[in-house]
Amino acid sequence: MPLDTTAIRRQFPIFREEHPPIYLDSAAMGQKPANVIDAMDTYYQLAASNVHRGMYALADEATNHYEAGREAARAFIAARHRDEIVFTKGATESINLVAKTWGKVNLRKGDAVVLSILEHHSNIVPWLQLKEDIGISLRWIDMEDDGSLRMGDLDVALQDGKVKLVSVTGLSNVLGTLPSLSQIIERARQANALTLVDASQLIAHRPIDVIKLDCDFLAFSGHKLFGPTGIGVLYARSPLLSKMPPFLGGGGMVQRVTREEFRPADPPAKFEAGTPPIAEAIGLKAAIEWFTQHPWKGIEAHEHALLAHAIEKLKQISGLNILGPASADKIAGCVSFTIEGVHPHDLTDILGQAGICLRAGHHCAQPLHERLGIGASTRLSVSLYNTPEEIDRCAEEIRCAIAKLKK
Amino acid sequence: MDLYAESILDHAHHPFCKGPMKHPTVSHEESNASCGDSLELRLLIKGKRMHDIRWEGEGCAVSQAAMSMLAGHLKGMTVEKAAHLPPRFVFDLLKVPIGPRRTKCALLCLHALKNALRKLDGEPAQSWTETIGN
Ligand SMILES: Cc1ncc(COP(=O)(O)O)c(C=O)c1O
Numbered sequence: 122m123p124l125d126t127t128a129i130r131r132q133f134p135i136f137r138e139e140h141p142p143i144y145l146d147s148a149a150m151g152q153k154p155a156n157v158i159d160a161m162d163t164y165y166q167l168a169a170s171n172v173h174r175g176m177y178a179l180a181d182e183a184t185n186h187y188e189a190g191r192e193a194a195r196a197f198i199a200a201r202h203r204d205e206i207v208f209t210k211g212a213t214e215s216i217n218l219v220a221k222t223w224g225k226v227n228l229r230k231g232d233a234v235v236l237s238i239l240e241h242h243s244n245i246v247p248w249l250q251l252k253e254d255i256g257i258s259l260r261w262i263d264m265e266d267d268g269s270l271r272m273g274d275l276d277v278a279l280q281d282g283k284v285k286l287v288s289v290t291g292l293s294n295v296l297g298t299l300p301s302l303s304q305i306i307e308r309a310r311q312a313n314a315l316t317l318v319d320a321s322q323l324i325a326h327r328p329i330d331v332i333k334l335d336c337d338f339l340a341f342s343g344h345k346l347f348g349p350t351g352i353g354v355l356y357a358r359s360p361l362l363s364k365m366p367p368f369l370g371g372g373g374m375v376q377r378v379t380r381e382e383f384r385p386a387d388p389p390a391k392f393e394a395g396t397p398p399i400a401e402a403i404g405l406k407a408a409i410e411w412f413t414q415h416p417w418k419g420i421e422a423h424e425h426a427l428l429a430h431a432i433e434k435l436k437q438i439s440g441l442n443i444l445g446p447a448s449a450d451k452i453a454g455c456v457s458f459t460i461e462g463v464h465p466h467d468l469t470d471i472l473g474q475a476g477i478c479l480r481a482g483h484h485c486a487q488p489l490h491e492r493l494g495i496g497a498s499t500r501l502s503v504s505l506y507n508t509p510e511e512i513d514r515c516a517e518e519i520r521c522a523i524a525k526l527k528k
Numbered sequence: 529m530d531l532y533a534e535s536i537l538d539h540a541h542h543p544f545c546k547g548p549m550k551h552p553t554v555s556h557e558e559s560n561a562s563c564g565d566s567l568e569l570r571l572l573i574k575g576k577r578m579h580d581i582r583w584e585g586e587g588c589a590v591s592q593a594a595m596s597m598l599a600g601h602l603k604g605m606t607v608e609k610a611a612h613l614p615p616r617f618v619f620d621l622l623k624v625p626i627g628p629r630r631t632k633c634a635l636l637c638l639h640a641l642k643n644a645l646r647k648l649d650g651e652p653a654q655s656w657t658e659t660i661g662n
Contacts, residue, residue, distance in 0.1 A: 466630075467532070482562055496563075
């Protein structure tokens with residue numbers, strides 16, 4: 122059954138406006154369906170209370186809602202236990218948590234972490250920080266010109282047994298390419314390296330099953346899944362979480378504190394110091410419920426058709442160069458491009474004046490842009506609420522902008 | 529008014545003072561990491577005045593046009609005056625409203641100029657906050 126985009130769009134307050142924007146930047150932030158906004162609103166209006174603290178009914182309710190958010194996140198990525206879901210501020214914090222807790226106690230000078238050239242800065246900088254702090258080295262999986270990873274680079278990196286972690290994105294936030302996670306994870310496991318999947322982009326475009334994937338860690342943010350900002354998830358296998366030292370210190374993450382020492386709580390509380398993002402967990406649950414109404418097959422087919430249409434339209438624009446494979450079969454979520462003689466910021470500024478939202482810049486993937494030999498690109502990303510007509514309008518406006526900038 | 533007014537595009541396509549300089553008194557490069565714009569400014573200073581200016585760079589039309597326009601006004605200006613040029617000076621040259629998201633594009637030239645002159649004096653580079661705020 123094809124998705125009914127008219128019905129879908131009606132559920133988003135922003136698309137009910139008289140002149141809604143043509144929003145082609147869902148890779149940066151998903152729009153919010155009304156049920157997410159309502160769920161958070163209800164909590165703030167009628168049920169605001171802290172978790173795991175009070176002895177009154179309202180406090181129980183807050184705790185239950187918060188934990189229901191955790192259960193929804195668990196089910197969404199098919200993790201075994203709810204305790205394997207740590208709530209963070211977002212994917213960035215999730216990856217930092219791994220680097221600063223697991224990394225700090227398990228990595229020594231001379232150990233290596235493998236990254237792919239596709240990574241977002243949030244899956245690069247935490248490891249560069251460990252490079253500075255303890256002298257680990259980073260090894261990189263390069264790509265072919267079509268954006269597919271050179272698996273031979275991974276094999277070479279894994280040969281000497283120094284690699285302790287392979288940390289890769291499940292979906293490039295620039296090229297839209299999908300590294301072969303199962304192959305990467307299998308090879309890493311054979312070499313006794315752990316694996317982290319940055320699922321920030323993947324989460325809204327493909328079903329994820331962490332048991333089938335067999336990864337050790339997985340990170341994503343709620344806001345790309347049409348949920349609120351300020352919440353993200355770190356999935357980690359239970360035995361790992363038990364052995365990792367706590368992250369931030371404070372209330373909620375301890376069993377017992379004396380003047381001399383503290384005993385950390387069990388996971389996931391151990392990693393959730395302070396008042397957690399309660400309203401956000403409620404919003405995330407609502408977003409997951411909203412998302413799971415639609416079968417993945419329908420979402421994938423709709424987005425594939427949009428990307429195929431976008432690629433066809435973009436290819437007809439002279440001087441426009443699509444980055445990556447330029448084939449909808451090989452990408453998901455987004456496609457990026459450059460235009461000869463037109464800077465992405467000028468282009469997207471003009472598009473923005475016409476109400477069309479596209480992202481320009483390096484998209485927090487500078488090593489990838491350096492590898493591509495460019496400073497910046499323009500990204501068009503799609504989601505289940507977009508329509509082919511929006512792509513057409515966008516392509517038209519790109520032509521107008523080029524005509525204006527090049528005259 | 530339209531940001532991509534004729535004059536901005538004119539400057540972007542046919543820039544003033546763009547090119548190499550053999551023996552600059554000082555040269556300095558600044559870039560906007562977020563968009564990949566970069567400008568390298570070369571100044572030839574004689575008797576406390578800007579004797580010659582050359583620059584090279586790449587980036588959006590706004591950053592390149594602003595540099596071109598500013599360069600056209602620097603020749604002959606005293607170092608003292610150049611070191612104290614306010615952002616308004618650049619905005620007035622551009623003659624179009626510059627919103628917050630393009631402020632850094634517009635002022636990259638000024639940032640490069642200020643820090644080139646600071647380098648000449650052996651002073652540490654100033655921050656973006658100082659460039660935008662003074
Ligand atoms: C691939 C990838 N990783 C990580 C992130 C960081 O997510 P956040 O900023 O929500 O922490 C993003 C978001 O832009 C992303 O696209």
